[in-house]
Amino acid sequence: MLKVPKHQVAGHEAIGGNLGPLIDDSGRFYKPLQDGERGTKELAFYHSLSSDTRLPDRIRRFFPSFYGSQLLEASDGSGLRPHLVLQDLASNHLDPSILDVKMGSRTWYPEASDDYIQRCLDKDRTTTTVSLGFRISGLQIYGNKESGFWKPSRKDVRNFTVDNVRLVLRKFVSSNSPFDSNVTPDCCFAHSVYAGPAGILQQLLELKAWFEDQTIYHFSSSSLLILFDKESVWEGRTPFAEVKLIDFAHVEEGNGVIDHNFLGGLCSFIKFISEILTDLNESTTEARFAEPDKKCLCNAP
Amino acid sequence: MLKAPKHQVAGHLASDGKLGPLVDDLGRFYKPLQGEGRGSKELAFYETFSSDTRVPDHIRKFFPVFYGSQLLEASNGSGLCLHLVLQDIVSGRINPSIIDVKIGSRTWYPEASDDYIKKCLEKDARTTTVSLGFRIAGLQLYEGKESGFWKPGRKEVQSFTVDNVRSVMRRFVSSDSSIGNENPDCSFAPTIYGGPAGILEQLLELKAWFEDQTTYHFHSCSLLILFDKESVLKGSTPVAEVKLIDFAHVLEGKGVIDHNFLGGLCSLIKFVSDVLSESKASSIEADVESEKPHNCTNNGNCT
Numbered sequence: 001m002l003k004v005p006k007h008q009v010a011g012h013e014a015i016g017g018n019l020g021p022l023i024d025d026s027g028r029f030y031k032p033l034q035d036g037e038r039g040t041k042e043l044a045f046y047h048s049l050s051s052d053t054r055l056p057d058r059i060r061r062f063f064p065s066f067y068g069s070q071l072l073e074a075s076d077g078s079g080l081r082p083h084l085v086l087q088d089l090a091s092n093h094l095d096p097s098i099l100d101v102k103m104g105s106r107t108w109y110p111e112a113s114d115d116y117i118q119r120c121l122d123k124d125r126t127t128t129t130v131s132l133g134f135r136i137s138g139l140q141i142y143g144n145k146e147s148g149f150w151k152p153s154r155k156d157v158r159n160f161t162v163d164n165v166r167l168v169l170r171k172f173v174s175s176n177s178p179f180d181s182n183v184t185p186d187c188c189f190a191h192s193v194y195a196g197p198a199g200i201l202q203q204l205l206e207l208k209a210w211f212e213d214q215t216i217y218h219f220s221s222s223s224l225l226i227l228f229d230k231e232s233v234w235e236g237r238t239p240f241a242e243v244k245l246i247d248f249a250h251v252e253e254g255n256g257v258i259d260h261n262f263l264g265g266l267c268s269f270i271k272f273i274s275e276i277l278t279d280l281n282e283s284t285t286e287a288r289f290a291e292p293d294k295k296c297l298c299n300a301p
Numbered sequence: 302m303l304k305a306p307k308h309q310v311a312g313h314l315a316s317d318g319k320l321g322p323l324v325d326d327l328g329r330f331y332k333p334l335q336g337e338g339r340g341s342k343e344l345a346f347y348e349t350f351s352s353d354t355r356v357p358d359h360i361r362k363f364f365p366v367f368y369g370s371q372l373l374e375a376s377n378g379s380g381l382c383l384h385l386v387l388q389d390i391v392s393g394r395i396n397p398s399i400i401d402v403k404i405g406s407r408t409w410y411p412e413a414s415d416d417y418i419k420k421c422l423e424k425d426a427r428t429t430t431v432s433l434g435f436r437i438a439g440l441q442l443y444e445g446k447e448s449g450f451w452k453p454g455r456k457e458v459q460s461f462t463v464d465n466v467r468s469v470m471r472r473f474v475s476s477d478s479s480i481g482n483e484n485p486d487c488s489f490a491p492t493i494y495g496g497p498a499g500i501l502e503q504l505l506e507l508k509a510w511f512e513d514q515t516t517y518h519f520h521s522c523s524l525l526i527l528f529d530k531e532s533v534l535k536g537s538t539p540v541a542e543v544k545l546i547d548f549a550h551v552l553e554g555k556g557v558i559d560h561n562f563l564g565g566l567c568s569l570i571k572f573v574s575d576v577l578s579e580s581k582a583s584s585i586e587a588d589v590e591s592e593k594p595h596n597c598t599n600n601g602n603c604t
Contacts (some may be wrong), residue, residue, distance in 0.1 A: 125411060258567060260567055
């Protein structure tokens with residue numbers, strides 16, 4: 001039985017009789033081919049990726065698994081339509097906190113139509129895309145069983161300033177209620193989620209190394225999906241933090257040039273995450289000097 | 302005695318009675334403050350930068366030394382004008398080959414006027430700025446005593462395609478760089494691009510700084526890459542240098558890295574690395590070829 005995904009934070013949604021992706025109970029995600037070229041481009045990209053021998057395995061794991069395409073009843077009742085069959089990235093998480101970060105200081109590309117370029121340019125300038133080299137497209141932060149998820153609206157997210165982004169990246173890994181806008185985030189989970197050999201930062205650095213070298217694909221308007229399980233950390237288990245690359249409707253050939261647009265944004269994002277860890281290290285050191293007997297209030301190691 | 306620089310490849314030129322920089326015989330470069338506030342922005346940058354204790358010494362060496370400002374007779378006869386007094390980067394080099402590379406996939410910045418942004422956008426799309434993350438703003442290649450310098454004009458340089466840029470990066474380090482040659486030998490690549498003091502190593506040092514520093518955003522700045530064949534042949538140091546120049550549009554970083562510059566820098570690093578790897582690969586092939594066993598006949602013919 002196909003149903004609307006519970007944990008979709010950005011992109012077209014199937015609710016309210018709109019055209020959007022669906023999931024099943026076996027960990028598959030069915031994404032309807034978008035109109036015009038975009039759908040076929042995304043399908044072509046997944047085909048190309050699955051047979052590209054130049055891609056090392058440790059990089060392949062950043063991409064959703066691809067199972068081909070399938071004709072299905074569209075969620076908006078418009079009849080049979082081809083759907084991409086992909087791995088449902090949230091399916092092996094319980095109540096994941098998720099960030100969708102659109103990478104690059106420009107979301108347009110030279111080969112696009114003038115109209116498309118202008119629209120992208122406007123959006124890029126009014127969001128943090130131009131200033132930061134990335135923007136948050138959507139997010140949900142798990143509070144607890146009673147409060148559920150804090151999921152700001154598309155509009156709110158689009159209006160995020162650079163300072164809002166800094167704050168959200170800290171709230172993402174904090175034990176404070178995400179609904180409370182007046183409290184300073186405690187960044188309790190920053191070390192378990194961002195740091196360490198399996199942490200977000202390490203995964204981002206692996207991607208960065210690949211982007212400094214690969215000249216095969218230029219990922220315009222693609223996103224990094226960042227997920228982790230807060231409850232897992234509360235219960236003393238691993239947060240299962242993941243970085244995934246998604247949304248390939250506008251991937252162009254690299255033609256011997258690196259994807260410097262994506263790379264610049266990725267480095268900027270890495271700097272923001274690193275700083276949270278550095279700030280924490282500094283304040284922990286200060287705190288230890290000031291009050292050597294005080295312990296951290298949360299269960300983080 | 303002040304005169305027009307012999308080796309200026311981009312920017313306003315003092316020749317033909319226009320307003321442009323001048324040099325003296327003591328290694329100083331006098332840059333007239335540009336109009337519409339850009340000049341004072343550049344002066345302000347140099348003043349801030351020279352007293353910025355956060356900049357490590359190994360990064361400071363990439364910037365021209367700043368000696369202050371001085372009132373001088375402008376090169377276009379318009380009277381006394383304030384000039385920046387900088388280190389003349391090419392002084393002491395005989396017949397230097399130079400490339401001026403404007404770094405960044407966009408040369409505009411949000412705070413600029415709509416008009417300025419529009420002009421920049423146009424130029425960025427027309428040149429390799431958008432596609433490569435950098436464009437060549439000017440260059441001169443020394444080809445030898447007879448041929449002298451290949452110094453393409455502004456127009457030609459602005460119409461360079463990605464392939465033209467690749468070709469220039471190869472010719473820059475070739476001994477047979479004449480324009481008709483389709484396969485430049487890149488024979489100087491290991492010495493100029495490679496090695497512990499080579500161009501690549503210097504670019505990587507700059508890259509590490511740009512991945513971290515959030516103080517300055519360098520819009521429309523250039524990397525000047527230069528070497529001279531004489532130094533290569535004599536083995537004198539430094540053989541090749543990278544300098545960051547043109548600071549009329551530097552803005553505060555405000556806690557964000559200069560991702561625009563960094564992206565373009567990484568793209569340039571990839572291009573230089575590729576030339577270096579290709580030159581190493583072809584020299585290994587050549588070595589392998591020359592070591593193959595020969596079959597020789599009695600009269601000395603070998604195959």
